[in-house]
Amino acid sequence: MELLCRELEAIRRALPDRNLLADERVLRNLLSIEERYQPPGSYFKCVQKDIQPFMRRMVATWMLEVCEEQKCEEEVFPLAVNYLDRFLAVVPTRKCHLQLLGAVCMFLASKLKETIPLTAEKLCIYTDNSIKSQELLEWELVVLGRLKWNLAAVTPHDFIEHILRKLPLPKDKLLLVRKHAQTFIALCATDFNFAVYPPSMVATGSVGAAVCGLQLDEGVSALSGDRLTQLLAKVTNIDVDCLKACQEQIESVLVSSLQQERLQQPTDPTKAPDDLDQASTPTDVRDVSL
Amino acid sequence: MGSSRNNILRSTVSEKVCRNLxxxxxxxxxxxxxxxxxxxxxxxxxxxxxxxxxxxxxxEGTYKWERVVAQVGVPAACHQRPLLRALPNQTCPEENERENSPSSSASAAVEQVCRLPLSEEPPQGSSARVSKSQRKAKRKQTVITDFYHSKRRNIQCSPKDRK
Incomplete structure (x- = not known):
């Protein structure tokens, strides 16, 4: 009989490095290099023949569910989607290989970011065993080659701490704002429209949406509507109107995602409350009131 | 045995997420x-x-490949500056550009590459070849063209190239 130990050691994380977070040069460098890691534009028209926007959403949603269930670090999912988009922007891919590609991207992102990465075996099970571990490993090399082994991409997560520390947030709300912002970022990664925005804009818009959603402006006037947008725009050096538009788009993605979920619910009345937590919309966002 | 492991693993993931899309x-x-x-x-x-x-x-081509004999067990060889004597004015953007060669498995003699004016190009004869016995040490490329610019160009061109 084979035994499998499911006991996991507690993940050890480094403490936030104040030298990195307080130094303006770090933020400046992030802003100057972020565009290197963006897909050059929509690949549905010119590169892909078989793959359509809704399929990208399907695979991204599945990837988010896997990452959530496996309790991956927050950066893993957006990073994996970044790999997926950059690969699809240059390699025409068959529809039936798209899920394998999504699994490979999670495999790579998880290895880069996590202490205990996802295993190939587990990822194959998540595809309902439609792919083999060996194929995953072979395609890992293909994806790496196409990304030129350039995996340390800038994601919206890299900006969160830099933005948060510039806002006059009440200390007791900081955790909540961060969590909501991270969830908005995950939501954005499921939607291709945000893939062509700079990560700093997605991050800034997500923090804006999180602060607005929590209605923190009641206590602090600097956090109200336009003043917040202006403050945020200054931090990451974004045009105020662009930022406003981006934040509105983020909020509307949340609304449509919630509507979709409501539509899906009645079709499956047997769903246990437990299952709901693994639905395509991250749980936390549902607490946000707009 | 493999399948029993698979079954155990399977029990740790929820059925709802396991799906073939x-x-x-x-x-x-x-x-x-x-x-x-x-x-x-x-x-x-x-x-x-x-x-x-x-x-x-x-x-044959733009680059002239030259074999550099590695000093066994000296990783410092990896930090050696590229050979610049043939091109005193050429900058070697080594620090900010690292690109893995596609044949990552190769462990050949340390080779350094430098761009030579075409007129001065010496014959690429036997001296440039790597003999099997010398494939023990690590190989490193030290001069490449502007990586990010070429990367952007690749991304923009390749969709058309592939059609």
């Missing part, structure tokens, strides 16, 4: 696509560096 996977096709893509990487690298990474042979 786009129908049956053509495993043969997958293998062919994989090999085709890997082959195209080798071909691209071969063109870019005028070096046959599969057979470890330098080819």
């Amino acid at each position: 786009f129908g049956a996977v053509d495993h043969e096709q997958l293998k062919r696509d994989c090999q085709e893509l890997l082959k195209s990487f080798h071909e691209e690298a071969k063109q870019k560096w005028n070096f046959d990474f599969v057979n470890e042979v330098p080819l």
